[in-house]
Amino acid sequence: MNRRIAIRNLALVLGGAMLFPAELVAGVKNLITLKNIKVTPDQERLLADIAETIIPKTSTPGAKDLTLHLFVLTMVDDCYNKTDQDNFIKGLVQFNELSVNRNAGAFSVWPVADREAFLLSIEQANTYPTELNRFYKIVKDKTVQGYTQSQFFMTKEIVYELVPGRYIVNVPVKSAVKTTGK
Template identity: 45%
Template sequence: MERRLAIKQILFLAGGMALLPSCLRDTGKSSIALQTIDVSLDQEHLLADISETIIPETKTPGAKSLNLHLFAIKMLDDCYAKEDQELFFKGLDALQDRSEAQFSRSFQKLTVPEREQLLLAIEKDEQAEPAIKKFYDIIKSKTIEGYLSSKYVMTNLVVWELVPGRWNPYYAVKSA
C-alpha cells in the first residue's frame, strides 16, 4: 500500500517540476527565445500593435492573431547585422517619441486612424531620421513576409497545383 503512495507522490513531484519553469519565467522578457537582442514585454506588445496596424484583422486573421510580430523579432535576431538591430530599436523609440509629440499619447493608446496616420507619415517622410526609416522598413517587410508565409495563407488562401498538373484519364485523345 505504501508503494502506491510513493508512486503518487513521485508523479506529483515530477508534474510540479515540469511546471516550475513556466512559473519562474521573467515577466518583463520577450515570450520567445532570442540569441543576440533583448526585447522587453512592453516592446513586444508595441510591435504587435504596429504589426496589427499594418495588417489589421478583417474576415481574415490579422497580424496579432498570427503572431507576426514574433516572426519579425526572430528574423531581426537571426538575420540582421548588429548595426541594423541597433537602428531598429532606436527607430522604435523614435516612433514612440513621435507619437508622444504628435498626439500626446503613446502609440498603444492611439486610435486606429491615428496609428495609420502616424505610420503613413513615417512612410512618406523623406527627411525622417534613418533609424525610424530603417525600423519602419524592417517591421513592414517582415510583417508582410510573415503573413504571406503563414500557415493560414498557405493552407486557406493559396491553391497549390502540383507540376505538371492533374491527370485526367478520361480525356479524349484525337487521332492523327
C-alpha cells in the first residue's frame, strides 16, 4: 500500500469514527427520529443489515455507507399509510423471529450467502405472512430507490445532468450519451 492510500484510509477511519460514535454503532440509540412509527435501536440496526444485504459494500459504497435504511425509515414514516406502516413494523418483527429460527446467531453475523438466500426466499413467491411480504417489498423498493437516487449513484454510476443544454433527435443508440432522465 502506498503512503497516499494509507493516509486516505486513515482519514476514512477517523471520519467514520466521528460520524458514528460508538454508542450509535452499537445500537444503543436510534440514528433517526420518527414521527409516526416506532423502531427500537435493535430494529433499526437489523434494517441496516437487511439493506446492506440488498446493496452490499463492494468496491463501491453499500447501503450502510449511504445510510439507505434511514431513507427507508423516512419514507415509511412520512409517505406510507397507516396500514403499510403497521405491516412494516409487524413484518420487521416477523423477519427477526423467522431469522432466529432459521440460522444460528443474529442475521447480521450470518454468512452473506445465507443472508441473501433468506431475502431471496421472501422475494420469490412464498408462504410467509402477508405483513412480512409487504415489509420486504417496501424495504427492497426504497433501498433500491435510495441507492439509485443517491449522490454516489447519480454522480458516479449513471450521471444525472441537471442542465443538459441539448435535445438531439435521431441519435444512434450506440453513440447516445448515457444519462438518467429527470
